[in-house]
Each structure stands twice: as C-alpha cells, then as structure tokens.
Amino acid sequence: MLDAAFLVRRQAPGLVLSGFCYAGGLAFGLAVSAALLVQAGVPADALVDEFLIATFLTSDGLAQTVTAALPLVLVGLASAVAMRVRFWNIGVEGQLWLGAVAATWLGIAGGGPDGLRLPSMLLLSAAMGAAWIAVPLVLKLRFGVSEVISTLLLGSVAFLLVQHLLFGAWRDPATGFPVTAAFAQAARFGALGWGQLHAGLYAVLVVAALVWFALEHTRIGFYADAVGLNARAARANGLPVTGTIVGLVLLSGALSGLAGMTIVAGTEHRLNQSVGSGYLFSAIVIAYLARARPLWVVVVAVMLGAVFTAGSVLKVFYGISEGMIVLVQGTVLISILMAQFFSTYSLSRPG
Amino acid sequence: MMRPAGAPGGREATSPGVPLALDLSGVGKSFDGRPALSDASFALAWGEVHAIVGENGAGKSTLMNVAAGVYAADEGVQTIDGEPISPRSPMEATAAGLGMVHQHFRLVDSFTVAENVLLSLGRRGAVRTVAQASAAIAAKAKEIGLPVDPARIVADLSTAERQRAEIVRVLLLGARILVLDEPTAVLTEEEAKALLSFVRRLAGQGHAVVLITHKFREVAGFCDRVTIMRHGRTVLAGAAVAELDEGEVARLMVGETLTTGGRPASTPGDVRLSVSDLTLSAGPHAQGLASIGFDLRAGEVLGIAGVGGNGQEELVSCLISLSRPQQGTMLLAGRDVSAASPRERRRAGLRVIPSDRFDSGLIREFAIAGNLALSTVSEGAFGGPLFLDRARMRKAAATAIDAFDIRGATPARQTGLLSGGNAQKVLLARELDTGMTVLVAHSPSRGLDMKATQFVRSAIRRAVEGGAACLLISEDLQEVLSLSHRVAVMNRGAIAGCRGIDEVTPEWIGALLAGHA
Ligand SMILES: Nc1ncnc2c1ncn2[C@@H]1O[C@H](COP(=O)(O)OP(=O)(O)OP(=O)(O)O)[C@@H](O)[C@H]1O
Ligand SMILES: [Mg+2]
Numbered sequence: 001m002l003d004a005a006f007l008v009r010r011q012a013p014g015l016v017l018s019g020f021c022y023a024g025g026l027a028f029g030l031a032v033s034a035a036l037l038v039q040a041g042v043p044a045d046a047l048v049d050e051f052l053i054a055t056f057l058t059s060d061g062l063a064q065t066v067t068a069a070l071p072l073v074l075v076g077l078a079s080a081v082a083m084r085v086r087f088w089n090i091g092v093e094g095q096l097w098l099g100a101v102a103a104t105w106l107g108i109a110g111g112g113p114d115g116l117r118l119p120s121m122l123l124l125s126a127a128m129g130a131a132w133i134a135v136p137l138v139l140k141l142r143f144g145v146s147e148v149i150s151t152l153l154l155g156s157v158a159f160l161l162v163q164h165l166l167f168g169a170w171r172d173p174a175t176g177f178p179v180t181a182a183f184a185q186a187a188r189f190g191a192l193g194w195g196q197l198h199a200g201l202y203a204v205l206v207v208a209a210l211v212w213f214a215l216e217h218t219r220i221g222f223y224a225d226a227v228g229l230n231a232r233a234a235r236a237n238g239l240p241v242t243g244t245i246v247g248l249v250l251l252s253g254a255l256s257g258l259a260g261m262t263i264v265a266g267t268e269h270r271l272n273q274s275v276g277s278g279y280l281f282s283a284i285v286i287a288y289l290a291r292a293r294p295l296w297v298v299v300v301a302v303m304l305g306a307v308f309t310a311g312s313v314l315k316v317f318y319g320i321s322e323g324m325i326v327l328v329q330g331t332v333l334i335s336i337l338m339a340q341f342f343s344t345y346s347l348s349r350p351g
Numbered sequence: 352m353m354r355p356a357g358a359p360g361g362r363e364a365t366s367p368g369v370p371l372a373l374d375l376s377g378v379g380k381s382f383d384g385r386p387a388l389s390d391a392s393f394a395l396a397w398g399e400v401h402a403i404v405g406e407n408g409a410g411k412s413t414l415m416n417v418a419a420g421v422y423a424a425d426e427g428v429q430t431i432d433g434e435p436i437s438p439r440s441p442m443e444a445t446a447a448g449l450g451m452v453h454q455h456f457r458l459v460d461s462f463t464v465a466e467n468v469l470l471s472l473g474r475r476g477a478v479r480t481v482a483q484a485s486a487a488i489a490a491k492a493k494e495i496g497l498p499v500d501p502a503r504i505v506a507d508l509s510t511a512e513r514q515r516a517e518i519v520r521v522l523l524l525g526a527r528i529l530v531l532d533e534p535t536a537v538l539t540e541e542e543a544k545a546l547l548s549f550v551r552r553l554a555g556q557g558h559a560v561v562l563i564t565h566k567f568r569e570v571a572g573f574c575d576r577v578t579i580m581r582h583g584r585t586v587l588a589g590a591a592v593a594e595l596d597e598g599e600v601a602r603l604m605v606g607e608t609l610t611t612g613g614r615p616a617s618t619p620g621d622v623r624l625s626v627s628d629l630t631l632s633a634g635p636h637a638q639g640l641a642s643i644g645f646d647l648r649a650g651e652v653l654g655i656a657g658v659g660g661n662g663q664e665e666l667v668s669c670l671i672s673l674s675r676p677q678q679g680t681m682l683l684a685g686r687d688v689s690a691a692s693p694r695e696r697r698r699a700g701l702r703v704i705p706s707d708r709f710d711s712g713l714i715r716e717f718a719i720a721g722n723l724a725l726s727t728v729s730e731g732a733f734g735g736p737l738f739l740d741r742a743r744m745r746k747a748a749a750t751a752i753d754a755f756d757i758r759g760a761t762p763a764r765q766t767g768l769l770s771g772g773n774a775q776k777v778l779l780a781r782e783l784d785t786g787m788t789v790l791v792a793h794s795p796s797r798g799l800d801m802k803a804t805q806f807v808r809s810a811i812r813r814a815v816e817g818g819a820a821c822l823l824i825s826e827d828l829q830e831v832l833s834l835s836h837r838v839a840v841m842n843r844g845a846i847a848g849c850r851g852i853d854e855v856t857p858e859w860i861g862a863l864l865a866g867h868a
Contacts, residue, residue, distance in 0.1 A: 219739050222721070222728055229716045236671050236703065236711040237726040238694030 018343040025339025026303075029332035036328060042318045055310045063195025067267060069305030070204045071096075074259035075279045076286030076297040077211050082252035083292045084215070084224040085245050086231075087140075091133065091151030092256045092283040094158035096276045098132040099125035099257025100264045101162060104170070104180055104271040107187035107264065114186035121187060121261055122203060129257020130250040132158065137249045141242065155280065166273060179272040189266045200266040207258065211251075212294035224248055256283075285333055289340070307332055370433025372397045372528050372559035373418060373449060378427030380413055382768070385759065387413045388424070388583045395528065397432075400550055400560045401589065402570045404600065405580035406800040407772025408758055411563045412454070414580070415530045419451035420444035431528065442471075450526025452517045454533050454798075458505045464488060464516045465501035468523055491519050495556075497549055509660070511542040529553065530561040535569060536798045539658045539826060547573040565800050567597045579603045614834050614852070615815040617650035622685075623820035624701075624789045629679035631665055633844070638662040640669065640676065641845040647789065647820045652811070654835030655824040655846075658864060662844035663824050664706065667793050670822075671703050672696055673711060684788060697726060700788030704778055704795045706824075708771075712778050715767035719757070720748035722766050723781050751780040772803030779810055790814060793824045808834060828860070840864060 038044050054061040075092050082089040089095075102124040106117065136150035166178040173181065189198035215221035223244040226234040235241045263275045282304060290296035311325040373395040380388040388410045395401050403411045417424045420438030429436055431447045438444035441451070458467045465484040478484050485501040492499040499512070499519045508516065514534060521529065531550070535543035550560050551573055562574060570577050570592060577595065579587040587603050624647040633639030640662050647653050657663060668674040670681070672693045680689045683699040691699070705712045713722045724733060724744045733747075734740040748762035757776045759769055766777060775795070782790070792811060796804040811834065815821050824841075825831050831838060832855070839849035840863035847863040 217739060218737055219728055222739055226714060226717070226721070226725060230709075230714040232673065232711045233709075233714050233725070236673055236693050236705070238692075238697045239725070239729055240694075 021339045021343035022336060024342075025336040026332070028339075029335030032335065033328040033331050036324070036331065037314070037320070040320055040324050042314065042320065046318070054313055055306045060195050061309060061313075063197045065302065065305045065309045066201070067196045067198070067305075068308050069302045070200055070266065071259040071263050071279065072282055072286060072301035072304055073204050073208055073298050074255050074262065075283035076290065076301045077208060077294060078252045078255035078259065079283040079287035080290060080292040080294065080297050081211065081215070081224075081248045081255070083287050084221070084228050085248050086228045087137075087245065087249050087252070088148045089133065089151055089249070089252050089256075090148055090280065090284075091136065091153075091155040091158075093276050093280045094151065094155030095129035095132045095253045095256035096260040096263075096279055097155075097158035097162050098128040099260030100271055100275055101158075101165065101260075102128035102257065103187075103261035103264050104183075107183035108170070108181050108270075110184055117184075117186040118189065118265065121265060122258065125257040125261035126254035127257070129255070129260070130253040132257070133249055133253030137246065141245070159276070162271070162276075163273065166271065170271065172270075180270045183265065183269045187265060188269050189262070196267055198266040200262040203258070204262065207255070208294065208298055211255070215294055220244070220247070285337075289333075289336060304333075369397065371395060371430065372432060373561075374428075374430045375414065375418055376428055378414060378417055378429075379425045380410075380417060380422060381425055386583055388417070390584060391427075391580065392585045392588060393418075393578055394589055395559050395561060397559050398554055398557050399575040400554045400562055400573060402574040402577040402592070403561060403563045403580060404565065404567075404570060404577060404800075407798075407803050408770030409580040409800075410583040411580055412532055413583075415451060415532060415561060415563065418444065419449055419530060421451070445521065445524045445526050448526055449528040449530065450521030450524060451530040452514065452521060452532065452534060454536070456513050456517050458513060458516060458520075460506040461504065463502055463504050464499060464508075464520075467505060467516070468501070468520050471520060471524060487523055488519055491523050495519075495522065495549070495553060510537045511539075511546075514538070514546070527557075528559045528561070530563075532563045533565070533798060534562070535564065535566065539660070540828075541658070543569075565798065565804075567600060567801075570600070571597070614836060615650070615652060615812045617816045617818075619648035619651040619836065620818070621649050622646045623649050623683070624822065625680075625682040626670075627680050629666070629669060629676050629681070631669060631674060631676045631844075637665055638844045640665055641843075643679070643844075643846055645839060645846065645849065647822055649788075649818050649820050650815060651837070652815055652821045652823050652835045654831035654838045655822065655841050656828055656831045656838060656860060656864070657824075657826065657841035659826045661841050663793060663826075663841060665844070666841075667703065667705060667791060667824065668711075670791050671701065671705075671711070694729070698730075698786075700786055702782040702784075702787045702790050704775075704782055704790070704792040706793040706797060708774050708778055709767070713766050713774060715765075717766055718763050719752070719760050719766050719769075719777055720745045720762035722777055723748045723751050726781060727784075755780040771798040772800055772806075775799055775803065775807065779807065783810055783814055787814065787819055790819055790821045791824070792821060794826060795823070796825075796827070796830060 034047050037047055055065055056062060075096065078092055078095070079089060103121040106121045106124060112120070132154060133151065135154060136145070136147045139145035139150050140147045166180065170180045172179050189200040191198055192201065215224065223234070223239055226239055227241050227244045231241055259279065260276060264271055268275050286297055286300045286304060290300045307329050311329060314320045315322065315325055371394050373393065376392040378388050378391045379386065391410060391414050393403070393414060403415070405411050413422065416422045418429060420441045420443050431449055434447070436447050438447060459470065462470065465481050465488055468488055469478065469481060469484040472478050472484070478487050488499060488501040497515050497519060499515050505513060505516065514537070518529065534546055538546060547569060550562065554560050562569065564570060574592050576589045577587070577592050577600070578585060578589055579600065581603070627644040629640055629643040631640040638661060643666060645653060655663070665674060669676045672691060680687060682688065683696060683701060686699060688696050688699055709715045714725070724747065727733070728739065733744050745762040752760045752762070755776045757769070757773050757780070759773055760777070766774060769777065790811065795807045795811065799807060811821055811823070823831060823834055835852055837849060837851050838855050840847045840860060842863060848859070850859065
C-alpha cells in the first residue's frame with residue numbers, strides 16, 4: 001500500500017545500507033547507459049568488453065583509470081575541503097590552470113638542479129592555486145562578495161591568461177601550434193612502467209593521506225564542521241572561525257593547483273588549451289557524492305576515472321560521438337546521486 | 352502510520368451525540384527504536400481550549416505532530432469530527448480541519464504574507480491571485496479580530512506578527528481545530544495576553560483549540576480542560592481546569608513535588624564584570640544600546656528585567672563579543688577586555704547561556720559530544736593540536752550526560768533531536784564548567800518545563816553560591832525577582848533603573864517597563 005507510506009529521514013544510514021543504495025544506483029545507471037549505447041550502434045557484447053573488462057579487468061584499462069583518477073582525486077579533495085566550511089569553490093578550474101601555468105613555467109625554463117625541479121614545481125603550483133583563490137577569499141571576508149560568482153569568473157580569467165601565454169610568449173617555436181614546448185625530462189613525473197601511470201601517483205597518495213588525517217583526526221576537521229554548520233556558535237565558543245575558513249579555502253586552491261601540475265608534468269608534458277577543461281564539474285560531483293569525506297573522495301574519483309576511460313575507449317573504437325559519451329556519463333552520475341536519496345530516507349508504512 | 356478507527360469516537364464525548372473535534376487513542380511512535388509516545392490518547396471537544404502540559408520530552412509536540420500529519424504514528428487511531436482519518440501530510444490534516452502552528456514557524460521569509468498564503472493554498476479553491484489572497488486574509492483577520500497585514504514581507508515581521516500570520520494562514524486553509532505549540536514562549540507578556548484572549552474568542556465561535564504550554568498561569572486563566580503527558584503517555588486526560596490546583600498539576604507532570612529554592616545565599620564580593628558606557632547603534636532589525644553600564648560582583652545575581660526586544664539580545668551579543676559596540680569598556684576581573692575576542696573572554700571566565708540555544712550556543716546538527724566539547728577542543732582538552740581524541744570526547748560526553756541527567760541523549764546522537772529542556776542541559780553542562788567566573792544567562796528557562804526550570808535555577812544558584820557572578824537577563828519577571836540580589840530594568844536599549852531587591856516594588860518596575868520614570 002504505497003499510497004499510505006511516509007518518507008522518513010533516516011537518522012544515521014548504516015554502512016551496508018548506503019553501500020547497497022550506491023551499488024544499486026550504479027547498476028541502474030550502467031543499465032540505462034548500456035541501452036543508450038546499444039541504441040547508438042554499439043554491439044551489446046562489446047559493451048561488456050569495453051565497459052567492464054577493458055576498464056577494470058585489463059591491466060591497460062586499469063592503469064589508464066588510475067592515471068585519469070590522479071587529478072580527479074586532487075580536484076575532488078579541493079572541492080571537498082572548501083565545502084566543509086561552506087565555501088563554494090566554483091573556480092577549481094581556474095586554480096588548476098594557474099597551477100599548470102606555474103608548473104609549465106618551471107618545466108620549460110630549465111635551470112637549477114634537476115633533482116629540485118619536480119619538488120619546486122609541486123610547491124609553486126600549489127602556491128599559485130592558493131594565490132588564485134585568495135582573491136575571492138579576501139573579497140568574501142572583507143566585502144561579503146559571493147564566492148560563487150567571483151571564483152567562477154576568475155576561472156575564466158585564468159583560462160584567458162593561459163590563452164594569452166599559448167598564443168604569445170609560450171607558443172611552440174617548432175610547430176607554431178598554441179601549445180608550449182615539451183618539458184625537460186627532469187620536469188616530468190617518471191613512468192612507473194604500467195600504462196601511462198607516473199610517479200605523480202606517490203604525490204597524490206601522500207597528499208590525500210595528509211588531507212584525510214587532517215580532516216578526520218585533528219582539530220581541523222572538528223573546527224571545519226562547526227564553522228560550516230553554525231559559524232555564529234563556533235565564534236561564540238571561541239573557535240578560530242576566520243582562521244579555519246582561510247586555511248581550508250587556501251588548501252582547496254592549493255589542491256587544485258597541484259592537480260594542474262600533475263596533469264602537465266604527468267601525462268601531457270606540456271601546457272595546451274585543454275588540460276584543465278571539465279574538472280570543475282567532476283570536482284563538484286566527486287565531493288558531493290563523497291559527502292566531502294576524503295577517503296570517499298578517493299574511491300569516487302577512481303570510479304569516475306573508470307567512467308572516463310570507458311568513454312574514451314568507446315569513442316575511439318566505435319565512433320560514438322562526444323555528446324553520447326557525456327550523456328552516458330551524466331546518466332551514471334545522476335543515478336548514483338539519486339541513490340543517495342534512498343540511503344537518506346526510508347519509507348514508513350502502516351505497522 | 353495510523354490506522355483509521357473502525358468506529359468513530361469510542362470514548363465518551365463531553366456532550367453526548369456531538370462528535371469530538373479530535374480523538375486520538377492508543378498512539379505509539381518511536382524514533383530510531385526509542386519510544387516517544389506509547390499508548391497516548393487525547394480527546395478534544397468543539398468549543399473548548401484544551402491545554403496539553405508535561406515535562407520536556409514528554410511527547411506533547413510529537414503527539415500533535417502525529418495528529419497534524421507531520422509524523423506517521425506506529426500505531427493508534429484518530430478521528431477528526433467523528434470521521435476516521437490517517438493524515439499523510441499536514442495538507443491532508445488541514446483539509447480535514449486540523450491546522451498546527453509550530454514552535455518554529457513555517458513561512459517563506461522572502462515572501463509577503465499574502466504570497467505565503469497563496470503558496471499553501473496551491474491551486475485549490477477560488478483564491479488564485481495575490482490580490483485575492485490579500486482580500487481573503489483581510490476578511491479573515493477582521494472576522495476573527497487578529498491584526499495581520501497581507502502586504503508585508505515575512506522577514507520584516509516581528510515574532511508576534513509572524514505567529515498571527517501563521518494562524519490566519521492555517522485558518523484560511525480550512526482549519527477549525529487550531530493546535531498551537533508553545534505559542535507564548537516567544538511572546539512578550541502583553542502579546543501573550545492578546546493571543547490567549549484571541550484563542551478564547553475563537554473557541555467561543557465554535558472552533559477547538561489545543562494549547563501546548565509550560566505555564567500554569569495560562570492553563571488556569573485561559574483553558575477549559577487540561578491533559579497532562581509524561582514519558583510519552585497521557586497521565587491525566589481532559590480534567591476540568593477549575594478543579595485542579597498548581598501543586599497537583601506539577602506532581603502529575605513530573606511525578607514528585609518540587610521545591611522552590613530562593614535566591615543564592617551568598618554575599619557579594621569583588622567586582623567581576625564591569626561594563627560602562629556600552630553604546631551600539633541601531634540596525635535595521637536591531638535595537639541599539641544607549642550607554643549601558645553596571646558592575647557585577649562575585650556571589651551576586653544582577654537581574655535585568657524588561658520586555659523582550661528592548662536590547663537584551665544586543666547586550667548579550669556585545670558581552671560575548673559577537674557584536675562590536677561603537678563605544679564602551681568592559682572589564683572582566685579587573686582586566687580590560689573591551690577589544691578581546693570571544694575566545695579571550697571565555698578564557699577570562701565568561702560563560703553564556705543565550706536565549707536561542709541553537710543560534711549561538713549549540714550546533715543543531717552536531718553530535719551531543721561535539722557540542723559538549725565545542726569550547727574546549729581549541730583549549731587542548733582532547734589532545735594536542737595534531738590529534739583529536741574523539742574517543743575521549745565521547746567518554747567525557749557520557750559522563751556529562753549522566754551528571755546532568757540529559758534524557759534521550761547518547762554522545763553520538765544529534766543534538767537537534769533532543770527536547771528543549773534536554774538541549775538546555777547540554778548547554779548548561781558545557782557552560783557551568785570549572786573555569787566559569789561570570790555567567791550571562793539570557794532567558795535560561797525559556798520553553799522549559801517546571802522541573803527543568805528548577806534544574807536550571809538551582810544550577811545557577813549553586814554556581815553563584817560557589818563564587819560566580821551572574822547576569823540574569825529575562826523577560827520572565829518572576830524569574831528575575833526570585834533569583835536576583837539587584838534588579839535593573841531595560842527599556843529601549845538603556846538601563847532605566849537599578850535597585851537592590853529589597854527596594855523593588857511592582858510600581859517601580861511597572862513604571863520603568865512602561866518607559867516613564
Ligand atoms: N524527529 C525526531 N527524531 C528523533 N527523536 C525525536 C524527534 N522528535 C522528537 N523526538 C524525541 O521524542 C521525545 C518527545 O519529544 P517532543 O518534542 O514531543 O517533546 P515535548 O513534550 O514537545 O517537549 P518540549 O516541552 O521540550 O517541547 C523526545 O525524547 C525527543 O528527543
Ligand atoms: Mg515541544
């Protein structure tokens with residue numbers, strides 16, 4: 001008797017239940033996507049091959065998935081840490097571009113001892129990402145400017161800066177294309193000998209572990225939640241409200257900057273006009289699905305990496321259009337998001 | 352979910368033959384396996400004002416939420432005007448004739464009153480435009496004698512005006528049974544009187560009114576019958592108010608007789624808090640403060656009486672440094688803290704019980720353990736800067752829950768789910784810690800039942816007898832008079848006068864409250 005049922009918000013959804021809900025959402029999304037793809041002309045048996053076997057069960061596919069997940073983990077964390085203090089960082093891409101620019105500057109300039117090249121690229125890209133978000137942060141804290149608007153617009157400014165460089169000073173002298181020259185060997189993350197996977201993996205793992213520890217096991221996470229949920233009460237109780245916001249928002253920018261660095265130093269080895277596109281939406285989706293919990297960010301980022309990998313395989317081998325790929329990815333994500341509803345509410349029926 | 356009753360009105364009605372306005376019986380409801388109601392019942396006749404009283408967490412709000420379709424009961428039967436019903440939503444209950452005005456209002460702040468009414472009327476009935484809604488509101492307001500301006504934006508309304516808008520909205524939706532959940536807790540004395548006389552008029556016109564309250568005076572003065580709840584059960588069903596006395600009600604509510612302790616038996620010592628010339632300019636929704644000054648001594652309670660909205664909120668906000676006054680100095684134990692942050696003032700021993708617990712006191716969504724630790728985590732109480740010992744935090748919370756007898760609490764439970772009195776105990780448990788030297792308590796027993804009120808007052812008494820100083824700001828004159836050594840009266844952002852308790856007379860207070868002295 002469904003018409004006599006109530007929606008009741010669950011107090012604390014259990015782990016098993018949430019797991020089932022998400023798995024169900026994923027399965028549903030995949031099924032719908034499969035139907036769409038078959039409709040678009042992909043043979044049904046090839047779907048299993050490409051979607052499941054190629055992305056998860058072959059060594060190449062897995063390597064590509066993990067490689068794709070590296071920047072996704074970083075932008076997901078970037079979005080998540082800002083979300084914890086209710087700062088809506090819609091400028092993840094802008095900070096990522098700035099990080100990529102900083103890394104490229106060191107990457108193509110040469111000079112300095114080779115051993116210090118990658119570490120200095122890491123530091124500078126993080127610093128530039130943080131600097132780029134510092135502008136909206138100051139505007140918000142001093143003048144109450146909405147960060148939704150300012151971070152978003154600064155993202156476009158960052159992209160224009162990249163274009164300015166690529167069509168100007170940094171244009172590849174060899175080809176004349178609007179891409180930079182390739183990085184020196186010392187400015188690239190070394191290959192790990194497994195697909196395209198590179199040593200940036202270690203950097204991402206260390207960073208993710210640090211963020212996880214900071215948010216889950218130090219005061220920082222406690223402050224962040226208090227500030228995010230009720231800043232007035234946090235302030236009245238003597239918590240460092242402004243300090244917490246500043247710290248986590250700068251961290252958010254720094255993580256985005258690092259993501260830019262891992263892309264140019266890890267896979268592209270040069271700066272071009274497309275390294276940063278699409279990461280904003282991925283970042284928000286990952287952080288939202290993971291409910292801003294660092295450990296879950298890593299899990300969701302890997303899943304999303306797999307979806308991207310499968311998409312590019314389908315595109316290359318079956319001539320599926322880009323629009324179709326985006327549709328499929330959107331279908332999967334929205335099903336998972338809807339699954340969250342079922343883990344949050346229960347149906348209560350006559351006893 | 353409630354099963355419709357097989358036969359309407361199984362129990363005796365007040366006048367035979369006429370169906371009851373509302374009849375609930377055998378209602379059970381659990382939240383996460385904890386029973387909030389078990390076998391609760393309630394019978395309401397047309398034309399009466401029926402009080403529901405009971406201690407915090409007794410299940411009063413829950414029972415009425417079930418009747419109003421907000422929650423689904425696990426078991427029980429319900430009839431409205433003799434018709435079996437199991438409302439699945441507030442809309443359905445209102446359509447059947449029962450409307451509830453909640454403790455926290457449910458209007459859209461950025462809409463006008465008329466737009467709000469239109470929003471809840473939806474596409475039913477004849478009212479389809481804002482103009483029609485305005486006309487309907489004006490007509491209804493006139494009919495029942497309740498002033499409501501349909502064109503005003505809700506955000507600009509005072510609490511009392513919002514409440515009136517809610518009432519008119521619910522009545523316009525077709526409610527003939529009006530349920531008011533602690534309506535007077537947020538009103539000044541004058542406003543409360545006006546509301547209660549309105550409620551009487553409404554009953555006189557044949558409506559039925561349920562009044563959830565903690566104030567015996569309201570029961571005695573304005574209600575026909577009273578139902579008392581305790582631990583999720585109805586312990587006294589619909590007794591005529593005329594035949595009851597306060598002591599008996601209190602005993603039935605809490606199961607024991609209460610002692611009314613007097614003011615703290617301590618003599619004032621050194622000055623602990625000294626405020627002078629505190630001046631704050633008025634904001635769009637805020638009263639300004641005009642050169643407020645007072646000294647508060649150890650072992651002393653300074654009561655500040657006054658009608659709400661005369662600068663009490665702003666004073667507290669300045670004292671805890673959430674607002675910056677334009678002028679004035681503040682000394683804590685002789686040290687100038689005029690420019691100090693909330694944190695520094697806390698370190699200097701200042702503790703606060705704000706009037707709205709979930710505004711600057713507690714975080715609704717936090718676990719109880721988190722709220723109990725809110726001010727001490729940053730002082731290193733649960734591990735150094737690098738590590739936060741959540742296990743230790745939970746253990747400390749369990750101890751505090753025991754010590755303060757916080758009902759319905761576990762360290763991991765969300766604070767917002769506690770009943771009002773128990774949430775207040777969480778606040779007390781945190782604020783009355785060992786470092787406290789000055790306590791600012793603003794309406795500390797607002798919305799609390801008699802027992803919880805006694806608890807709060809004796810906690811303040813003990814703290815003051817132990818050498819603390821207390822600034823007691825309250826709109827409840829009785830509370831101020833029974834606890835304070837000195838009484839000041841606040842009016843329009845200024846202290847209108849201050850006297851020792853022995854020299855306080857009702858005439859003096861009355862004159863200052865009214866603003867001429
Ligand atoms: N939505 C909810 N989820 C979980 N528990 C709840 C919920 N609402 C109420 N409770 C619990 O049910 C019990 C009864 O609460 P209720 O709000 O009905 O008390 P009350 O009599 O209205 O008290 P008060 O006088 O403080 O308003 C309390 O223990 C409360 O913690
Ligand atoms: Mg209640």
